[in-house]
Amino acid sequence: MIKETPNPPKTDGHTEIDSAFESRKPAMAKRCAPPMFIIAPDVNAETLLTHACETLASAGVMASELAFLLSGPKCNLALGILQMISLAELSVDRLLDELELEK
Structure with missing residues (x-):
């Protein structure tokens, strides 16, 4: 399980939802799987x-x-x-x- 560190509430107009999403961004980036579909490099x-x-x-x-x-x-x-x-x-x-x- 990925541990998340909560960010303090933002005071620049962002909502709590934005803060919650911001705290998950690094964790989400680490979970990226290799691409399942790729485009052949020789396609014009x-x-x-x-x-x-x-x-x-x-x-x-x-x-x-x-x-x-x-x-x-x-x-x-x-x-x-x-x-x-x-x-x-x-x-x-x-x-x-x-x-x-x-x-």
Whole structure:
């Protein structure tokens, strides 16, 4: 078991929850396991971006479906996540377009 040393409460606007998390950061860092999944070093940028775009598109569909199941603030949260995914997807798409133009 990992022993934690409590930090004194912060007076600069941080909450007690922040202090509790700060005290666990070093312990959490020590527990990091080796990566289970790695990307092959010979995969080119276009392939990586294509997979990232497809993953973002799938995440967008999941967030959209979730938003329709929720209501109120939770629905707004899911829609906010969807918007962030969509913006990331647009960025990746633009990079793919630029790579295509360079060919």
